[in-house]
Amino acid sequence: MKGLFKTKPKTPTELVISTRELLTYTDKTTEIRERKREEKARRDVTNIMANLQRQRVNSRLIACKYLEDNLDLMDILISGYEDSDIALTYGTISRECIRHQSVAKYVLNSGHMKKFFIYLQNPNFDIASDVQATFKVEWRC
16 A cells, blocks of 8 residues: 555656646746736836826816827827737827827828728738727817
8 A cells, every 4th residue: 555655756758858848838828927918018008198198287188289299109109000019009099199180180191091091901800990990080189
């Protein structure tokens, strides 16, 4: 009965195989954890940007003036649709910015409108849907 619960010692080959499997598992969980952390930081940034766009001081939206002075930010945000890792984050932020009439006018009169039609054809359904949602934005200001 004494030897019934003893484990059989592993051979060197079995030790190498199990070590490799454990290292692979550790690597994958680290990558997954890092990816989840990045997604949370992106969500936080998107929420902060959306709240700043809605912030009023003396009945005027404070972000509107800043965006009017820095319309080149829209060039960066809209081109974000080209990178699938950041497309949805940049899309949400650009939608919040386009709600301001001056920014919407800039986007409508720029070459970005042609790009939107290209982005609509993206094979990634989420990105194509996000671009479509950008066309339905209501204005403020």
